[in-house]
Amino acid sequence: xxxxxxxxxxxxxxxxxxxxxxxxQALGEPPYRARQLFAWLHRGASFEEMTDLPAPLRRRLAELxxxxxxxxxxxxxxxxxxxxxxFHTADxxxxxxxxxxxxxxxxxxxxxxxxxxxxxxxxxxxxxxLIRSLRPGEIVEQAIRVEQDCGRRQxxxxxxxRLRNIVFMGMGEPLANYDGVLKAVxxxxxxxxxxxxARHIAISTCGLPAQIRRLAEEGLQVALxxxxxxATDSVRxxxxxxxxxxxxxxVMAAAxxxxxxxxxxxxxxxxxxxxxxDTPDQADRLxxxxxxxxxMVNLIPRNPVDESARPDPSAALxxxxxxxxxxxxxxxxxxxGGEVLGACxxxxxxxxxxxxxxxxxPARKHRQTGRSA
Numbered sequence: 001x002x003x004x005x006x007x008x009x010x011x012x013x014x015x016x017x018x019x020x021x022x023x024x025q026a027l028g029e030p031p032y033r034a035r036q037l038f039a040w041l042h043r044g045a046s047f048e049e050m051t052d053l054p055a056p057l058r059r060r061l062a063e064l065x066x067x068x069x070x071x072x073x074x075x076x077x078x079x080x081x082x083x084x085x086x087f088h089t090a091d092x093x094x095x096x097x098x099x100x101x102x103x104x105x106x107x108x109x110x111x112x113x114x115x116x117x118x119x120x121x122x123x124x125x126x127x128x129x130l131i132r133s134l135r136p137g138e139i140v141e142q143a144i145r146v147e148q149d150c151g152r153r154q155x156x157x158x159x160x161x162r163l164r165n166i167v168f169m170g171m172g173e174p175l176a177n178y179d180g181v182l183k184a185v186x187x188x189x190x191x192x193x194x195x196x197x198a199r200h201i202a203i204s205t206c207g208l209p210a211q212i213r214r215l216a217e218e219g220l221q222v223a224l225x226x227x228x229x230x231a232t233d234s235v236r237x238x239x240x241x242x243x244x245x246x247x248x249x250x251v252m253a254a255a256x257x258x259x260x261x262x263x264x265x266x267x268x269x270x271x272x273x274x275x276x277x278d279t280p281d282q283a284d285r286l287x288x289x290x291x292x293x294x295x296m297v298n299l300i301p302r303n304p305v306d307e308s309a310r311p312d313p314s315a316a317l318x319x320x321x322x323x324x325x326x327x328x329x330x331x332x333x334x335x336x337g338g339e340v341l342g343a344c345x346x347x348x349x350x351x352x353x354x355x356x357x358x359x360x361x362p363a364r365k366h367r368q369t370g371r372s373a
Contacts, residue, residue, distance in 0.1 A: 272302060
């Protein structure tokens with residue numbers, strides 16, 4: 001439903017059952033219709049397909065509201081099975097979502113913003129800047145549309161391999177869209193919808209201490225993944241400009257509070273950049289930072305932000321050995337989806353890249369001809 005009219009109507013996918021009840025009550029409908037409507041919406045049904053709702057109500061809903069606003073723009077599958085989906089929003093932007101299949105489960109990497117304001121040095125999305133945050137319905141709809149796609153493409157014997165894990169590690173900084181992401185988590189967790197268990201949902205952050213502390217008080221058993229990427233402020237600031245505002249000590253204090261409050265193990269995300277953040281000194285300092293903290297260090301070989309090169313896991317493997325000597329729990333993450341630019345750090349709208357290219361070409365021409373811009 002990517003048209004101007006759909007932007008003016010409420011997207012019912014962004015409403016919880018109580019809110020749907022209020023919406024339906026205003027139409028003179030009984031409260032029990034809210035649960036029926038919620039279940040249909042989270043199966044990806046159109047209003048016309050909601051066969052246990054009265055036909056007059058279905059027609060009225062179609063006039064007054066949207067059952068989702070995203071349209072599928074592209075679908076690319078890498079040789080390793082990872083699939084990147086591109087979705088157009090109703091206002092014409094492109095967001096990307098990645099499905100990572102495993103033998104007995106599927107993990108979905110969701111986007112929470114269009115672009116990102118934090119400009120992490122190794123992240124393609126960060127080079128775009130922030131356009132806007134996604135609304136809860138737009139976040140949830142990514143999961144619903146991918147779940148539909150899985151159901152259509154799986155052989156009957158595989159239908160039990162459904163979407164089980166959600167990671168907010170796609171485009172954008174999830175905790176900078178705090179309210180939208182938290183509402184999306186509650187919608188995804190609802191037993192009347194996709195029913196993704198809270199313990200199977202991970203929220204990543206580049207390090208926003210106030211939001212980490214706020215998340216700790218939500219009463220949700222979601223996992224927290226802190227994108228640390230260095231163990232000293234001097235190195236981390238080179239990679240993550242946000243470190244100037246929120247240095248490592250502040251971020252880790254908030255992370256410790258989260259662990260103490262929730263009892264969940266902390267995930268430390270660490271993109272390994274040879275000769276910068278993989279030195280013995282960085283290993284020693286990372287060990288000191290995590291001492292006494294239940295944590296898993298996820299080492300990620302740096303992925304190129306275009307098709308020019310392939311990641312080299314050798315540096316990550318060497319750094320993993322250093323950390324294990326210190327007794328840290330470490331996993332070297334296998335890069336998935338790199339052939340379709342769906343691996344960690346690669347998500348960025350091609351549309352945005354093309355716009356950036358168009359902006360840069362005239363500027364070069366003006367310099368060559370001597371005309372002022």
